[in-house]
Amino acid sequence: MLNILAAATTGAADAPPAWMGWLPIVGMIAIFWFLIIRPQMRQQKAHQAKVAGLQRGDEVVTAGGIVGKVTKVDDTYAELEIAKGVKVRAVKSTIGDVIKPGAAGAAAND
Known part of the structure; x- marks a missing residue:
């Protein structure tokens, strides 16, 4: 009987601390933060900077997918000229990218 009690007390002493059960969850949260959430936040900040710097x-x-030249910038809207004499208003947050002047190049079928 004494041997059974001694074995039961040594088994309880070998159990890991309670915080060790949370360690894998904390590790997964850290991995998600550095691989998914943090880069996405950087992209959002870069996009907001582009939109704020529209001229x-x-x-x-x-x-x-509409390509146009900005003719007027407002707090909320940007007016785009998509063809000669054709202007549309777009919400600034829907502007995906600013094209660099030489990036468009010549059309493929010219």
């Missing part, structure tokens, strides 16, 4: 004359691509 008249910039060529942009909207989220819908």
Whole structure:
């Protein structure tokens, strides 16, 4: 009987601390933070900086794929000229990218 009690007390002493059970969960959260959440936050900040820095004359691509030249910038909207004499208003947050002046190059079928 004494041997059974001694074996039971040594088994309890060998158990890991309670915080060790949380260690894998904390590790997974850290991995998600550094691989998914943090880069996405950087992309958001870069996009917001691009949109905030819009100026008249910039060529942009909207989220819908419309390419146009900015003719007027407002707090919320940007007016884009998509063809000669054709202007549309777009919400600034839907502007996907600012095209660099030489990036468009010549059309493939010219």
